[in-house]
Amino acid sequence: MKDTNLTESIDAMTPQKISARHVNVHYGETHAIKDVSVDIAANTVTAFIGPSGCGKSTFLRCLNRMNDTIDTCRVTGDIRIDDEDIYDRKVDPVQLRAKIGMVFQKPNPFPKSIHDNVAYGPKIHGLARNKAEMDDIVEDALKRAALWSEVNDRLDAPGTGLSGGQQQRLCIARAIATAPEVLLMDEPCSALDPIATAQIEELIDNLRQSYSVVIVTHSMQQAARVSQKTAFFHMGSLVEFGETDRIFTAPEDPRTESYITGRIG
Ligand SMILES: Nc1ncnc2c1ncn2[C@@H]1O[C@H](COP(=O)(O)OP(=O)(O)OP(=O)(O)O)[C@@H](O)[C@H]1O
Numbered sequence: 079m080k081d082t083n084l085t086e087s088i089d090a091m092t093p094q095k096i097s098a099r100h101v102n103v104h105y106g107e108t109h110a111i112k113d114v115s116v117d118i119a120a121n122t123v124t125a126f127i128g129p130s131g132c133g134k135s136t137f138l139r140c141l142n143r144m145n146d147t148i149d150t151c152r153v154t155g156d157i158r159i160d161d162e163d164i165y166d167r168k169v170d171p172v173q174l175r176a177k178i179g180m181v182f183q184k185p186n187p188f189p190k191s192i193h194d195n196v197a198y199g200p201k202i203h204g205l206a207r208n209k210a211e212m213d214d215i216v217e218d219a220l221k222r223a224a225l226w227s228e229v230n231d232r233l234d235a236p237g238t239g240l241s242g243g244q245q246q247r248l249c250i251a252r253a254i255a256t257a258p259e260v261l262l263m264d265e266p267c268s269a270l271d272p273i274a275t276a277q278i279e280e281l282i283d284n285l286r287q288s289y290s291v292v293i294v295t296h297s298m299q300q301a302a303r304v305s306q307k308t309a310f311f312h313m314g315s316l317v318e319f320g321e322t323d324r325i326f327t328a329p330e331d332p333r334t335e336s337y338i339t340g341r342i343g
């Protein structure tokens with residue numbers, strides 16, 4: 079990464095929520111992430127873009143220690159949320175993932191009711207004292223995920239019975255029900271039609287009021303529409319990072335330009 083870009087991000091008025099420095103990831107012999115340093119700002123949508131296999135999902139998973147669940151995976155470097163080392167031995171990964179929620183490419187509701195999908199996290203973390211409080215949490219999360227009006231008359235129906243776009247909004251509701259501070263989304267719209275995609279994009283823009291959002295996407299249009307910051311990854315390295323408008327109009331690195339104009343990928 080060029081120093082000018084780093085300065086650009088650090089100089090920005092928005093406070094940093096997550097700061098990653100010199101992160102390397104290996105899967106056995108494969109060096110998947112190579113010395114990546116990046117800042118994720120508060121109340122900002124940051125897009126991770128780059129060709130397939132460049133390490134976007136791997137790096138995203140470093141941010142809430144999801145890579146801990148992969149045996150061969152080794153993460154080194156320094157990643158902090160609000161200046162707290164997320165890899166510190168006293169950090170509980172389960173608590174961390176409530177604070178740094180994740181939404182996956184394929185909607186993956188639990189085989190439970192719509193209500194219980196959303197109530198699952200708050201229950202584990204003891205966020206409600208009684209049923210009324212839990213119902214309020216569930217309603218609020220479904221409203222913020224723009225799903226309430228479509229499901230409020232069938233909260234006891236199985237989550238898996240919803241349409242793909244509704245299931246993805248249910249997974250977003252489930253992720254925000256634990257009141258996370260950061261939401262990581264790995265290609266959340268890739269299985270959705272343009273209408274559901276537009277709904278999720280609008281939702282992402284609203285979520286920015288309360289959270290930092292990091293979204294991996296293969297769609298340049300989507301990155302340009304929803305994000306304020308863009309990070310371009312290539313072969314495990316962070317090639318360029320900065321304001322989305324600038325990355326798409328005046329990329330500094332020829333590899334970024336080739337990718338956004340469709341010459342590599
Ligand atoms: N569980 C794993 N075990 C071994 N190698 C892995 C694993 N997950 C990813 N890799 C390797 O790490 C590198 C980065 O993969 P990653 O999934 O992060 O890429 P990506 O940018 O998300 O790609 P895509 O756009 O296709 O989702 C690739 O070489 C991949 O083969």
Ligand SMILES: [Mg+2]
Nearest residue numbers: 134135136264
């Ligand atoms: Mg991926």
